[in-house]
Amino acid sequence: xxxxSPIISVIIPSFNQGEFIEETIMSLIRQxxxxxxxxxxxxxxxxxxxxxxxxxxxxxxxxxSEEDSGQSEAINKGFNRATGDIMTWLNxxxxxxxxxxxxxxxxxxxxxxLSILHGKSILFGQSVKEKVIGLEYDIPLYDYxxxxxxxxxxxFIKTExxxxxxxxxxxxxxxxxxxxIIKIILKGGNIxxxxxxxxxxxxxxxxxxxEHGAFLKEWTFVVGNxxxxxxxxxxxxxxxIQFGLLQKPACTRYATVLTFTDxxxxxxxxxxxxxxxHYSYREFNKKICAVISSYLKTNANAFYxxxxxxxxxxxxxxxxxxxxKFIRSLLK
Numbered sequence: 452x453x454x455x456s457p458i459i460s461v462i463i464p465s466f467n468q469g470e471f472i473e474e475t476i477m478s479l480i481r482q483x484x485x486x487x488x489x490x491x492x493x494x495x496x497x498x499x500x501x502x503x504x505x506x507x508x509x510x511x512x513x514x515x516s517e518e519d520s521g522q523s524e525a526i527n528k529g530f531n532r533a534t535g536d537i538m539t540w541l542n543x544x545x546x547x548x549x550x551x552x553x554x555x556x557x558x559x560x561x562x563x564x565l566s567i568l569h570g571k572s573i574l575f576g577q578s579v580k581e582k583v584i585g586l587e588y589d590i591p592l593y594d595y596x597x598x599x600x601x602x603x604x605x606x607f608i609k610t611e612x613x614x615x616x617x618x619x620x621x622x623x624x625x626x627x628x629x630x631x632i633i634k635i636i637l638k639g640g641n642i643x644x645x646x647x648x649x650x651x652x653x654x655x656x657x658x659x660x661x662e663h664g665a666f667l668k669e670w671t672f673v674v675g676n677x678x679x680x681x682x683x684x685x686x687x688x689x690x691x692i693q694f695g696l697l698q699k700p701a702c703t704r705y706a707t708v709l710t711f712t713d714x715x716x717x718x719x720x721x722x723x724x725x726x727x728x729h730y731s732y733r734e735f736n737k738k739i740c741a742v743i744s745s746y747l748k749t750n751a752n753a754f755y756x757x758x759x760x761x762x763x764x765x766x767x768x769x770x771x772x773x774x775x776k777f778i779r780s781l782l783k
Contacts, residue, residue, distance in 0.1 A: 457536035457559060459552050459607070460488040460512075462529030464522045465543035469499035471653065476507050478546035478651075484553060488512040488535050491543075492525040500543075523627045527618045538610050544653045545604045548573075551649045555607045558645065566612040566640030567632065570647045572602035576654035584652065586644050593715040595636055596677055597722035598670050599629040604650035606632075612640050626669030633677055637707035667730045671696045674723050676703040681711055687720045694742050696727055721747070721754050732763055735772050740764065 491514035513532050571585030616634040619627045675697045678684030691697035731739040747755040
């Protein structure tokens with residue numbers, strides 16, 4: 452047991468996930484962590500969710516079931532109730548690996564300056580090939596800015612740092628975690644990668660994780676705001692708008708104590724274009740893929756070659772859409 456174990460608050464945002472939420476709650480109870488707050492914010496579920504919550508309410512610090520505007524509002528409600536030294540949220544279809552909270556607490560105790568800790572997850576689900584996801588190696592700080600680099604269920608944040616950037620953006624439903632991380636890092640927060648598997652990340656038919664286009668749109672919105680917040684970023688905003696990836700000029704500025712070199716900004720932009728290309732490739736969006744690959748071939752040819760764009764473009768050109776989607780389904 453860790454001496455003076457920090458209080459860890461875990462928010463469970465939920466809506467009609469009665470099929471899975473019991474496993475989520477049980478994974479927290481089985482942590483046997485001495486200073487744990489479990490806070491369940493349910494959006495007024497009509498299935499068996501509330502009955503399951505009541506079944507375990509002696510282990511739950513606070514819960515409510517009432518209509519809300521979505522996951523972000525639920526997370527904010529939970530954070531407002533939480534009193535922990537470390538906070539996070541765990542979706543009601545995911546669950547923790549045994550001893551996760553002990554490992555997380557030990558990292559924060561041994562590294563007092565730590566703001567964000569992130570580890571790995573096991574991606575699983577019906578008709579999903581189980582695999583471990585998360586960073587395999589440490590990356591430069593600027594490399595956290597092109598898109599969400601790690602699975603949110605395996606991310607934990609020091610409360611005193613988190614409070615400086617709250618609330619979670621209620622207008623975002625897919626990239627609120629990404630924006631939160633970006634805002635913390637820009638304010639000087641320290642981030643650390645762990646090689647530990649902390650969580651199990653479930654994919655199923657109604658998972659938001661399947662909505663690639665929605666994720667891409669919101670990630671680009673956040674990246675646009677990032678470029679709007681730093682010197683030298685305006686030209687990248689204009690290019691994203693020109694490509695049709697950003698629908699309007701970014702109007703939000705994030706507070707920052709960091710500066711970035713021209714090379715770092717270019718790397719962030721290229722990596723964001725890369726993820727835009729591959730999400731569009733999954734959706735067989737030839738138009739966006741053509742625009743991005745053409746730009747990269749002309750303006751960043753080494754990046755274009757290194758990342759094998761010619762191969763991907765040939766697949767889009769010569770493989771029919773139905774065959775393309777069938778092949779991708781086999782690779783899941």
